[in-house]
Amino acid sequence: EVQLLESGGGLVQPGGSLRLSCAASAFTFSTYAMSWVRQAPGKGLEWVSGISRSGDTTFYADSVEGRFTISRDNSKNTVFLQMNSLRAEDTATYYCAKCEVGTVDICLRFDYWGQGTLATVSS
Amino acid sequence: HSVLAQPPSASGTPGQRITISCSGSTSNIGSNYVYWYQQLPGMAPKILIYQNNQRPSGVPDRFSGSKSGTSASLAISGLRSEDEADYYCVAWDDTLNGGIFGGGTKLTVL
Numbered sequence: 421e422v423q424l425l426e427s428g429g430g431l432v433q434p435g436g437s438l439r440l441s442c443a444a445s446a447f448t449f450s451t452y453a454m455s456w457v458r459q460a461p462g463k464g465l466e467w468v469s470g471i472s473r474s475g476d477t478t479f480y481a482d483s484v485e486g487r488f489t490i491s492r493d494n495s496k497n498t499v500f501l502q503m504n505s506l507r508a509e510d511t512a513t514y515y516c517a518k519c520e521v522g523t524v525d526i527c528l529r530f531d532y533w534g535q536g537t538l539a540t541v542s543s
Numbered sequence: 544h545s546v547l548a549q550p551p552s553a554s555g556t557p558g559q560r561i562t563i564s565c566s567g568s569t570s571n572i573g574s575n576y577v578y579w580y581q582q583l584p585g586m587a588p589k590i591l592i593y594q595n596n597q598r599p600s601g602v603p604d605r606f607s608g609s610k611s612g613t614s615a616s617l618a619i620s621g622l623r624s625e626d627e628a629d630y631y632c633v634a635w636d637d638t639l640n641g642g643i644f645g646g647g648t649k650l651t652v653l
Binding site: 457465466467470479480481482515520526528529530531533534536 | 587588
């Protein structure tokens, strides 16, 4: 069964950094675009970033552009989110999500989601 | 962050039909597909509708989507207690070059 397992969340001070990982299994990872979506406590969903199948093309929400970097290692079936210059408003549960179709690099059609990892930015 | 406009709440009684609206602009809904997700309490989101009006396998035909111009709607007919959840629309925005979610609609089944 397809699994997405996020890790790397935790408590960090404002201005600090975190690196989230999402380990994928049971599908041909390099065939599918991947994304990160976050949800602040008690709030709605926010699309954060997406990456193409090869990793050559990346997309970011304005709120994280220049501070966050998405990447993937297709040999290790893992997608990453490097988060720098963190702010209190970045506090959220971060989900990685798999694109349902394997022929596109811009994708909002997600068939599998991880369980989420909580990043808390606070002094 | 910018969001598509959804009503914060909706309600209905079992068996009723309700609709949830999602309003955007020419750079998002007006020129790209709309997707709908259901999020049950404490769970990850689940896709309900893709490409405006298509249902993934396993999603009951009680759920339907539509799009007209810069707005989209999710309809749920034969409302059931297990439909009580948060519902989100999402579309790609060509100006932002990224995805943009609606603020979410909390559905209560009375």
